[in-house]
Amino acid sequence: MKYLNLFMASAIALSLMSFTAKPKKQKPFKLTTQADSAAYALGILNGTGFKGSLSNIPGDSLSHDIILRGFNEAFKGDKTLISPEEAQQLFMNYYQETSKKVSEAYKKENEAYLENYKKQEGVKTTASGLAYKVLRASEGPRPTVQDTVVVHYEGRTIDGKVFDSSYERKEPTTFGLLQVIPGWTEGLCLMNKGSKYELVIPSNLAYGERGASSMIKPNSTLIFDIELLDIKPYVEKEAPTVITNKEGQTSDNSKKAKKAKKSTKKK
Numbered sequence: 001m002k003y004l005n006l007f008m009a010s011a012i013a014l015s016l017m018s019f020t021a022k023p024k025k026q027k028p029f030k031l032t033t034q035a036d037s038a039a040y041a042l043g044i045l046n047g048t049g050f051k052g053s054l055s056n057i058p059g060d061s062l063s064h065d066i067i068l069r070g071f072n073e074a075f076k077g078d079k080t081l082i083s084p085e086e087a088q089q090l091f092m093n094y095y096q097e098t099s100k101k102v103s104e105a106y107k108k109e110n111e112a113y114l115e116n117y118k119k120q121e122g123v124k125t126t127a128s129g130l131a132y133k134v135l136r137a138s139e140g141p142r143p144t145v146q147d148t149v150v151v152h153y154e155g156r157t158i159d160g161k162v163f164d165s166s167y168e169r170k171e172p173t174t175f176g177l178l179q180v181i182p183g184w185t186e187g188l189c190l191m192n193k194g195s196k197y198e199l200v201i202p203s204n205l206a207y208g209e210r211g212a213s214s215m216i217k218p219n220s221t222l223i224f225d226i227e228l229l230d231i232k233p234y235v236e237k238e239a240p241t242v243i244t245n246k247e248g249q250t251s252d253n254s255k256k257a258k259k260a261k262k263s264t265k266k267k
Contacts, residue, residue: 054067057095057098058095058098058099058101058102059094059098059101059102070087103218103219106217106218106219106220107203107218107219109158110158110203110219110220110221111202111221113158113200113221114129114131114200114202114221117131117200118131120133122134126186126190128182128186128205129202129204129205130183130186130187130199130200130201130202130205131199131200132187132190132197132198132199132200133197133198134195134196134197135196135197135198135225136194136195136196136227137192137195138191138192138193138194138195138228139192139194140192140193140194140195140228141192141193141231142189142190142191142192142193142231143177143188143189143191143193143228143231144177144189144233144234145177145178145185145189146176146177146178146234147176147177147231147232147233147234148174148175148176148177148231148232148234149174149175149177149188149228149229149230149231149232150172150173150174150228150229150230150231150232151166151172151173151174151175151188151226151227151228151229152166152167152172152173152226152227152229153165153166153167153173153224153225153226153227154166154167154168154224154225155222155223155224156222156223156224157215157216157220157221157222157223158220158221158223161215163213163215163216172229174232177189181201181205181206181207182205182206183199183201183202183205183206183222184199184201184224186205187199187201187224187226188226188228191226191228192228193228193229193230193231194228194229195227195228196225196226196227196228197225197226197228198223198224198225198226199223199224199226200221200222200223201221201222201223201224202221203218203219203220203221203222206220206221206222207220207222
């Protein structure tokens with residue numbers, strides 16, 4: 001359990017905090033020696049790391065006061081209410097059960113967003129479940145799945161947070177339609193060059209149960225505004241021509257074959 005390991009690794013920093021009564025007047029805190037500075041630095045590093053790992057633990061019911069109490073008792077060697085072995089099993093059970101609940105709630109929330117979007121005026125839905133709205137129509141050509149496209153786009157989660165944007169980079173993006181998530185491939189093939197669409201992509205046409213980053217969690221419905229700026233049609237590569245020389249050696253380079261033919265004609 002990586003979170004449990006991070007939790008234990010932060011003991012030094014958090015153990016500096018105690019539950020004893022504070023004196024009425026505290027002396028100004030100073031770092032007088034190199035060891036003092038190193039100790040303080042260690043506290044900062046571990047405290048910062050633990051704060052980050054704690055924010056990734058599912059649920060919001062963990063009491064910081066109780067966490068600190070457990071830290072202090074373990075760090076000082078005092079008798080604890082449960083053994084380290086029991087603590088590990090208890091935390092693992094909590095993490096797994098809470099993760100499942102949070103994940104199921106998040107999945108339902110994202111599915112509900114998609115269903116509500118489909119009810120909006122002007123929204124169309126494909127057989128696969130992809131929902132889209134035409135923001136700017138065009139009569140230009142449409143790409144095929146084998147083509148390469150040039151687009152401007154912005155990607156958001158259902159809470160409106162932008163996770164990727166070519167607009168922010170101030171540069172269009174070029175990619176092959178077989179190199180992206182299925183929702184993009186299907187959606188772009190519906191668009192005409194010069195048009196702008198809003199795509200709302202269900203998780204099974206995006207990153208599914210695996211997710212893609214801290215912002216794109218498992219079972220995320222994704223929203224994209226996409227402008228199709230240009231289409232670069234797929235060009236099939238020329239089939240190689242096999243040449244056999246007098247020694248029985250072969251070559252499959254078509255350019256060499258053409259040169260060989262020209263050389264023969266000159267002779």
